[in-house]
Amino acid sequence: MNRRGFARLLAGLASVVVGSGQAQTQKPRVGVIHEGGPYNAMLDGFKSGLRELGLEPGRDLLLEISDVHGERTAAARAAHELEQAKVNLLFSMGSSVSIAAKNATAAIPIVFATGGDAVKLGFATSPARPEGRMSGVQYLALDLTAKRLDILRQIVTGLKKVVTLYDPTNPARGIELTRDAARRLRVALVELPVTSVAQLQDRFRTLRPEDADAFFYTSDAMVVSQGRFVIDTAREKKLPTMFGELSLVEQGALASYGVDFFSVGRLCAKYVQRVLAGTRPAELPIESISRYGLEVNLRTARELGITIPQSILLQADKVVE
Numbered sequence: 160m161n162r163r164g165f166a167r168l169l170a171g172l173a174s175v176v177v178g179s180g181q182a183q184t185q186k187p188r189v190g191v192i193h194e195g196g197p198y199n200a201m202l203d204g205f206k207s208g209l210r211e212l213g214l215e216p217g218r219d220l221l222l223e224i225s226d227v228h229g230e231r232t233a234a235a236r237a238a239h240e241l242e243q244a245k246v247n248l249l250f251s252m253g254s255s256v257s258i259a260a261k262n263a264t265a266a267i268p269i270v271f272a273t274g275g276d277a278v279k280l281g282f283a284t285s286p287a288r289p290e291g292r293m294s295g296v297q298y299l300a301l302d303l304t305a306k307r308l309d310i311l312r313q314i315v316t317g318l319k320k321v322v323t324l325y326d327p328t329n330p331a332r333g334i335e336l337t338r339d340a341a342r343r344l345r346v347a348l349v350e351l352p353v354t355s356v357a358q359l360q361d362r363f364r365t366l367r368p369e370d371a372d373a374f375f376y377t378s379d380a381m382v383v384s385q386g387r388f389v390i391d392t393a394r395e396k397k398l399p400t401m402f403g404e405l406s407l408v409e410q411g412a413l414a415s416y417g418v419d420f421f422s423v424g425r426l427c428a429k430y431v432q433r434v435l436a437g438t439r440p441a442e443l444p445i446e447s448i449s450r451y452g453l454e455v456n457l458r459t460a461r462e463l464g465i466t467i468p469q470s471i472l473l474q475a476d477k478v479v480e
Contacts, residue, residue: 187220187435190241190267192234192260193252195226196384197404197420201252201272204421208428220435229356229384231255231329235263242267248434250427253380254280254331261293268440269293270430272423274300274378274403275331277445286445294440296426298418298448300378300403301333305340307416308375310453311401312344314414314460314467315373320347322371322398324359324382324389327352333378359385363392373399373413386410399463408454408479413463416453423448452476 193202202224206216216222223246225237234251238260241249248268251257257271258280269292271282277297283289286297312318321341325334334350341348349371353359359381374393376382382389383404390411393400402408403417430443453471456479460467472478 188244188246189220189222189431189435190238190244190246190249191222191224191252192237192241192249192256193224193226194231194234194256194380194384195228196386197406198252198380198384199226200404200406201420201424201427204419204424204426205250205428205431206424207421208425209431211425212428212432214428214432227256229359229381231259231326231381235259238263248431250431252424254378255326255329255380257282257293257295258330266292268434269295270427270434270440271295272427273297273331274418275333276301280331283445286447288441289443289445290441292440294443294445295430296423296446296448298423300417301336303403303417303451304333304336304378305343307401307403308337308340308344308346310414310416310471311373311375311399312346314401314455314471315399315465318346318372320349320371321373321375322349322351322366323375323377324351324353324363325377325379326354326381328354329379329381331378331380337375337377353381356381356385360388363389366396368396368398371398373401376400376402378403383407386412394459394462397463399459399465405452405454405477408456408477411459412456413459413465414453414455417451418448419452454479 227233234256242264250270251260252272254273254275257273277283282293351362386407399413402412402415405415405419408415453475454477455475
């Protein structure tokens, strides 16, 4: 649908307040749920994508944003409340948030951004024909686990053991893939299972520098929402960090191999536009992002006394000086 067509749709949503003699425009309302941290970059990309489609947030549609600050249980509550408030649709960021949104609601359309396989997560029957009330973008971060650990092993000379954080109650957890990758690459894995942001911060803060050679990110929305905390705490401990979201390298992570959350959000805007225009999610094929990037931070490497191999620098899409 072009911009003119969408403008006609917005006009069609106008309602007349009886007795007032005036027409009141009822703007479409989109509920947005995310866990904070780097997901704010995805939110920025989403807003940018809307503007590119001629939809200015606040003017052409209203965004009702719930940042649950890494607490997944709050995502279900937010989704239920937004459906009860009769927003037009939900935009959920992250696999665990999307699962919570699906389970906590009954009929509202959902546009998702997920790092897992949408079919395996139960969001759709097939990528080409979702057939339910959910569709969106998948970036398959879980599939990058082994490659990410191998890159870290190439960067950190003599890497023998890595520490990872994950929520064992998260139905979309990726710890099994991390365990498998560590086993195949002969790297010992120090596991810190956590079920809340407070526990995550406490367990990572009390980690001794000698307990691991580096921090390795296991795909988990709560963990990535606390990316800045992990980076700052790891730097105090002189611990290298490897993540799966590119914006964290600018914030001081040593390296990241994965997707650009801004680009993911920008792509999701097209799904929201089409659902608001009347297309059912069941009719919107799921899009898979297949382009991943590698970013490294030379400033952090110097602080840690690490020389990043030339072979890695040549592979990197961005080097932060």
